[in-house]
Amino acid sequence: MSAFITATPGILPCQSIESLIATGAIRSQTPFDADQVQPASLDLRLSDTCWRVRASFLPGSRKVEDRIADVVMHTLDLSGGEVLEKGCVYIARLQESLTLPKGLIARANPKSSTGRVDVFVRLLTDQGASFDDVAEGYEGPLYLEIAPQTFSILVRPGTRLNQLRLKAGEPPRLETRSVGVDLQGGDIVGFRGRRHAGVIDLDRIDGHDPRDFWEPLNVRRGELLLDPGEFYILASSDAVEIPVDQAAEMTPIDPSVGEFRVHYAGFFDPGFGTDEAHGAGSKGVLEVRTHDTPFLLEHGQIVARLVYEPLTERPSRLYGEGGSHYQRQGLKLSKHFRSW
Structure with a gap:
């Protein structure tokens, strides 16, 4: 794959993320959802494969699934929907995978709605040395550690718990x-x-x-x-x-x-x-x-x-255009709840 070229260091806007999807640098097991690309990030989706594990871990020099074999308790099939119990730790394979071009790194974070229901999530990559960070040139699958803290949650393939932000070069902190x-x-x-x-x-x-x-x-x-x-x-x-x-x-x-x-x-x-x-x-x-x-x-x-x-350039669409659960918000619970 050719190197990703941009004259300006910064976070990639939605049109650049869509270009990476078009060239295959970002791939998925199923077609991408129409609303999956946000103004400066990409929502990631659960696949049907999930493992209940007895401990969190970093893979180090190994692949994630090889490391899972050391800590797995049982395997879950999310295709019909499954409850992830509070106080337990799970690893799920995500639908998306990456072949990052030279000059690009990525960082993940929970979506707003995930944090607001106290679900702790962290991205894992093969041979990853830290949570949530994807190294330049990474090629491989993506996984998500999921640890519900206060509430048990029902998930299924396609549920979005975290998002990925891609970054070119070393942009300054403004x-x-x-x-x-x-x-x-x-x-x-x-x-x-x-x-x-x-x-x-x-x-x-x-x-x-x-x-x-x-x-x-x-x-x-x-x-x-x-x-x-x-x-x-x-x-x-x-x-x-x-x-x-x-x-x-x-x-x-x-x-x-x-x-x-x-x-x-x-x-x-x-x-x-x-x-x-x-x-x-x-x-x-x-x-x-x-x-x-x-x-x-x-x-x-x-x-x-x-x-x-x-950003490397102005995004072609902004947060809140076409509606948002959290634009103009004051004190607000997650989108899963009716108004108080």
Whole structure:
């Protein structure tokens, strides 16, 4: 395959991703869905093959499926739909595979809807030295580690849990912005996951009663005590806006200023929250989990950072064009739930 050539380092927009699909650098077991390519990322889909494993792992010098043989408990066929139980770890083969041209690397992250139901996912590649990163020149299949934390989930072939962002060269970090938490936004400032809720069907949109899965949070004095082991949905104190020629990733803060994790789903596409995409004022939704000790969170406290990077060129479509579940959002649960 010929080298991928671009004069500008940066994140690839949708039209470049579609070109890679057309040339076979990105392939799939089944035809690609019409809405699978996002403004600056590609949604990845589960195949019908999944393994329940007793431990997470990195393959090191081996292939993923060779390593699975050491930790497998049983094999699941997802073709008829299967429940992945909370507290368990699974590895699923994805439908997509790659032959990355020279000059391109890739990075994966959970989709927003995945993080908002507390499902921890990480991409694996053959001989991969780290999670979620795909090395230049990688040729082979893709796999996904899936670890539901609060809710058990129903999945099937085609379910989309993560997304892939492709990057050419070494684009500069344009800026980094701090993200604070809103604990004075109204009568309900957040939600806490119910520990003994039912199963969430991840392909059923607007099909679940949120009261069966979430407890609304009302706080006093702009403070919220985070309990270890609990999962929270909160909102950013300021609106997030991603320029049309940039993309962003939300990254954790230094643990020295707070022992908690924020935001499993870290990608923000160009046009999120912008006037041009008809959605000014979109908040960032924060998925929050503390570690081993209770932690008192205060209104406006910095909980994460947004890192902005350039695109190689303006995308041919922006986030929110044609409709989106999360454009113009404030505090909002995932798309699987009806309005509160």
